[in-house]
Amino acid sequence: MNDTASTSRLGWIDDFLSHLKQRRVLAVLFALVLLTLIIAVLPVPFVLPSGAALRYAVLGGMAGFLATTLGALPAILLRGIPQKLEDGMLGFAAGMMLAASAFSLLLPGIEAGTALLGSRFGGATLVVGGMLAGVVLMLGLDAFTPHQHAGAGPFGPGHVRCSRLWLFVFAIALHNLPEGMAIGVSFAQADLHVGVPLTSAIALQDIPEGLAVALAARAAGLSVSRSVLLSAASGLLEPLGAWLGVMISSGFAWAYPAGLGLAAGAMIFVVSHEVIPETHRNGHQTLATVGLMIGFAVMLILDTSLG
Secondary structure, eight states: OHHHHHHHHHHHHHHHHHHHHHTHHHHHHHHHHHHHHHHHHTTTTTSOOOHHHHHHHHHHHHHHHHHHHHHHGGGGTOSOOOHHHHHHHHHHHHHHHHHHIIIIIIHHHHHHHHHHHSOHHHHHHHHHHHHHHHHHHHHHHHHHSOEEETTTEEESTTGGGSOHHHHHHHHHHHHHHHHHHHHHHHTTTOOHHHHHHHHHHHHHHHHHHHHHHHHHHHHTTOOHHHHHHHHHHHTTHHHHHHHHHHHHTTSSTTHHHHHHHHHHHHHHHHIIIIIHHHHHTTSOHHHHHHHHHHHHHHHHHHHHHHO
8 A cells, every 4th residue: 555655656746747847947937936935924023914914814814715605605505507697707706806906906016116116117017027926826836736627627747646626626726825815915014995995806706706616516526515615615725825925925025016916917817817718618708708897897896985
């Protein structure tokens, strides 16, 4: 039995090294981004985020978890919903995420960067650098984590050695973690005008997302209780991500605007790479696009009202 486990581990390591060799440039960029995040966190033991910032971040992450759980509950009674309705709901969620990235992450990030550097060009450049780091972070996680996209099959090193359930779990993790990080970064300065609209948007779009995850788990053959619990448990990544986000953004002055850019880049990547293709896969792209526009408009109103 030990020989079998050892062989399996060696096989996974071989798969991972093969992935690295095939994606050398991405692997180097991914490592640089991870190193930068580690450097950003180093001063945190000496310059802790304010108690209010940490409290707001964790509460915001918990709001995302509770919204995901609330969305999952109807799956107890529903075996499925019309694909058209699901695509429209996910389009709505995508619109809210895009608007939240623009209004609650990028614009406050540019404002903070401008105040820090004394130049709008410098502030925008700092935020764009963070955006690029967020995209590289998500590309690296997507390339080097085994997971499965709905309708597109499994990806990542060692995916043949993982069960379908674990591939599904990893895919959810890749989706929810950046949302939690965005919440944490938005509260890093304990600024409710930045954090509340973003958290509200993410929590609202987590409701249809939680239902979609639970129904997808049921379609994959899981029992009702396991499907709902899996969807709810996926929401726990949001308070974890929120904690990471507030830590990353609290050590250096530049880390706050750059962190807002990173969170925006990660969220926009998820929307473009995952959510929109999924909503267009079944021929309901018009409804999904209308849903996206409605979600964008709702977030614009939220940001104007709460920001």
